[in-house]
Amino acid sequence: MTNKRSLSEEPRSYHHGDLRKALLEAAVQLIEARGLDAVSVREVAKMTGVSPGAPFRHFATRTALLTAVAEEAIDRLTGEINLSLQAAADENPLLQFRAIGVGFLRWVFANPTHFQVISTRAVINFEGSTLRQRNDVIRTKMTVLMQQAAAAGLLRTGDVGRHQIAARALVYGLGRMYIDGQFPSWELNEREALGESIVILDQFISSIRA
Amino acid sequence: MTNKRSLSEEPRSYHHGDLRKALLEAAVQLIEARGLDAVSVREVAKMTGVSPGAPFRHFATRTALLTAVAEEAIDRLTGEINLSLQAAADENPLLQFRAIGVGFLRWVFANPTHFQVISTRAVINFEGSTLRQRNDVIRTKMTVLMQQAAAAGLLRTGDVGRHQIAARALVYGLGRMYIDGQFPSWELNEREALGESIVILDQFISSIRA
DNA sequence: ACCTGAACACCGTTCAAGT
């Protein structure tokens, strides 16, 4: 808040100190308030008090702006998953694997619009960013835990790699069904949705457990 | 093709005979060729050879146009599922339930952009259309089959309703992961994706079978 | 170095006027 403006003047000039950051914050606000489609570079510029062309000094395209939002978002998602993993640090590998799913679901249901930004490829530049690598960190953890679970004889039958994809598709599907508005169809209101989703995950975990 | 134009004239006038249909076809072409975001009412009008305002005589908004596309799409999806169900007519309820999933996956992997139109609520008017009812037809079938499977002692433990949601979330998640470009992460190329997805579904079905 | 503000080629949507 208190930076480069040399003296006590109104914040009316074109010095934000950190326009980049201000633009990202405005974009997040706009997503939260009016949805992903409502995010226009011009509106974000207006909210930040700069001219329509100014954001392009910091983000080459609208996609680049939203990709930056997605990178922030995936960091927070990873954080939530790590919290959940820590809380399960003393459990067996299968329950740690489950904890990843729980962390994912918690974050998605608490931050639906951020999940939308991460998961909707049309709106971000997944490859030309750090998103793939950040995603891979989580996936690698899942793989390791699944293999440990198999090695420890915790799993029933079936292919381990496919159990892993199934688990991923299950929680991803639950999250997408939520943001795609498919839960009302299933006679679940949104308040129960997270709890139900965790129960469903647990039932899946049970069904693959030895 | 041969209708209201009274005599042999160039099709240059504003009589398409069925402009509504022509607009829908153009929209589908555009989605197929350049993706959902590329669908603008103006472009669809241009492809059909009419003025920018003409489509609004048939579809009140861009959303209404895409909702009509979605209604067509869900009919084809239902058709594919029914085909799959017929092929499994002699099987037990659990395998018929599986057949719904297989039909869904087949259709999604063959028509990814149509699936995107159906599933992306932001772009269509789900409630103000017949989409919910058409969706309910399939869901009701799933519910009936699941209950029959339970009654016939075909299921292992767990809550039947939750197995049903899990199955739905699993195939929905696989479909969305596909159109969201998440399969490369899982070291699956797109050609193998359908086959793998069916194997994963089968593994899930196995895990809930008695 | 960073931002302004005009400009360009697009949008969705409306509506008087034409046939």
Add this chain to the structure above:
DNA sequence: ACCTGAACACCGTTCAAGT
């Protein structure tokens, strides 16, 4: 009844010009 074509208020993006 159905379509045209101009108009309005928006877009994303570029770029000379200002500070």
